[in-house]
Amino acid sequence: NAGVMQNPRHLVRRRGQEARLRCSPMKGHSHVYWYRQLPEEGLKFMVYLQKENIIDESGMPKERFSAEFPKEGPSILRIQQVVRGDSAAYFCASSPPTSGALNEQFFGPGTRLTVL
C-alpha cells in the first residue's frame, strides 16, 4: 500500500516561470491537503480539496496560486509567475473519507521548490 506520492521531489524554476506540483493520495483517500514549509518553520496550511471540489482555500495566497483535484489523476498545486519568496517545501497530505472529525493526515515526502 503505497503512501502519499509527490512529484517532482525537487523543482527548480526561474522567476516568472510556472511550477506544477503533483500529489497522489494514498489508496482509498479522497481528501487532499497542501501545506507549505519555509526553512526552519512549521508547516502552514494552504488548501483542502476533495475530488473536483475545493473545500477550504483560506491559506492559499490570493494571486498566482491555484489547486485542483480532478476526478481522475493527481491533485495539482500550480504556482504561476514564481518569485524567490515561493522557494519552500510543499507537502501534500491525504486522509480517508472515514477520518471525519479526527482529520488524521498522512504526508507525502514533499516537493522542494527553488526559484532562481
Place this chain on the structure above:
Amino acid sequence: SQQGEEDPQALSIQEGENATMNCSYKTSINNLQWYRQNSGRGLVHLILIRSNEREKHSGRLRVTLDTSKKSSSLLITASRAADTASYFCATYSPYSGGGADGLTFGKGTHLIIQP
C-alpha cells in the same frame, strides 16, 4: 505565541536518556497530533490524542494532553540516535474558522541524540 508552539526549540541529549518536548496552543481543539520530520524528508505521523483523552502511549512514545492548560507533551523514552529529527505538534480545530480544515503546526523542536 502561535497555535501549536513547541518548546524547547532545540534539545540535545545522550543516547538512552529520555526526551521531553512540550506544545502549547491557543484555541479549543478536536485533537492534537505529533509528527516527526527527518532532515529534508516528509512528515511521519507519530500519534494522535483526542481532546477527551489525557494520555496515550505508542511504543517508546508517551503523549499527554492538558486541555485546561492548552498544552501537550511528547516523551520519548530510552532515546536512540535514530530519533534525531524535528518534532512538530499539530492541532485540529474545526471550530476556529480560517484554515479550519487544515492542521495548524508549530515551528518544531529539533532533537539531537548524541551517541
